[in-house]
Amino acid sequence: DAGVIQSPRHEVTEMGQEVTLRCKPISGHDYLFWYRQTMMRGLELLIYFNNNVPIDDSGMPEDRFSAKMPNASFSTLKIQPSEPRDSAVYFCASRAGTANTGELFFGEGSRLTVL
Amino acid sequence: AQKITQTQPGMFVQEKEAVTLDCTYDTSDPSYGLFWYKQPSSGEMIFLIYQGSYDQQNATEGRYSLNFQKARKSANLVISASQLGDSAMYFCAMRVEDGSGGYNKLIFGAGTRLAVHP
Numbered sequence: 001d002a003g004v005i006q007s008p009r010h011e012v013t014e015m016g017q018e019v020t021l022r023c024k025p026i027s028g029h030d031y032l033f034w035y036r037q038t039m040m041r042g043l044e045l046l047i048y049f050n051n052n053v054p055i056d057d058s059g060m061p062e063d064r065f066s067a068k069m070p071n072a073s074f075s076t077l078k079i080q081p082s083e084p085r086d087s088a089v090y091f092c093a094s095r096a097g098t099a100n101t102g103e104l105f106f107g108e109g110s111r112l113t114v115l
Numbered sequence: 116a117q118k119i120t121q122t123q124p125g126m127f128v129q130e131k132e133a134v135t136l137d138c139t140y141d142t143s144d145p146s147y148g149l150f151w152y153k154q155p156s157s158g159e160m161i162f163l164i165y166q167g168s169y170d171q172q173n174a175t176e177g178r179y180s181l182n183f184q185k186a187r188k189s190a191n192l193v194i195s196a197s198q199l200g201d202s203a204m205y206f207c208a209m210r211v212e213d214g215s216g217g218y219n220k221l222i223f224g225a226g227t228r229l230a231v232h233p
Contacts, residue, residue: 031219043206043223048213056213056220091160101167102148102210104221106160 002026004107006092012113018080021110023092024073033104034067034077035091043091049075050097082114117142117211121224128197129232135182136192136227138207148210149190150221151181155203163205166190194229202231 005024013019025032033048047057052069060067064083069075079086089111093104118141128134140149151163166174166181174181182191194201204226213220 033221042225045220045222048219050217050219055215055217058213089158093160101150101165102219103150103162103165104160105162106152108157108159111158 004092004094004105006090006107006110008110009108010111010113012115013082014115015083016081017114018078019082019086019112019114021077021090021092021112023075023077023107025075025092025094026096026105027073028096029094029105030072030097031095032069032075033093033095034075035093035106037089037091037109038087046077046090079112082112084114087112087114117144117209117222119207119209119222119224121207121227123227124225125228125230127230127232128194130199131196133193133195134197134229136194136205136207136229138190138192138224140188140190140207140209142188142209142211144212146218149181149183150208150210151179151190151192152206152208152223153201153203154206154226155200160206164192197231199231199233202229204228 007022034046037043046059047067049069067077089109091109093106120139147168149166153161164176164179166183178195180193206226207224208221
């Protein structure tokens with residue numbers, strides 16, 4: 001089975017530009033999570049969806065960040081305008097609602113560098 | 116407040132020996148789940164092992180075992196017979212209640228970097 005697929009793997013952009021990160025969860029998983037990893041703050045949950053509906057977006061840092069999940073197989077995280085402090089690795093993860101343990105399956109991450 | 120603490124920024128171990136990575140947690144919920152993930156230098160997050168708060172026995176998965184001491188609120192990871200490929204960052208995580216009343220959010224510790232020496 002294919003795992004969680006993220007794109008792009010690497011993105012270098014200039015301050016002020018719009019950045020869109022994409023995620024395809026594992027088929028059949030009804031929860032999708034966006035995490036951000038930095039040296040200073042570690043792994044932080046930004047937002048998560050259940051059945052395509054945003055449930056908790058309390059971790060979204062600012063209005064510059066937005067996330068959507070138009071269908072069960074696709075989600076985007078958008079930063080507009082981007083700033084150097086947004087440089088991080090962004091992970092998408094999914095899990096099945098029926099999973100007894102509830103472990104998350106992570107994508108390989110999108111490394112964002114904002115110059 | 117709900118929190119995961121990993122006090123060892125770095126550890127090293129000789130190949131074939133066992134190593135314990137520490138994790139303590141803080142929660143007032145009677146029901147919770149604890150996880151360990153491995154992050155090799157390539158960057159992906161790999162699930163290793165899970166322990167539920169009501170599980171009577173310590174979880175084991177191959178060479179990984181979780182030393183769960185509920186009264187002390189600790190969930191240490193034990194890796195037996197270390198291999199060079201075990202060199203990575205290791206994160207302890209806990210499933211907690213989120214702002215919507217759900218129970219789906221994972222919070223992570225700062226991680227421990229393990230180096231396995233030949």
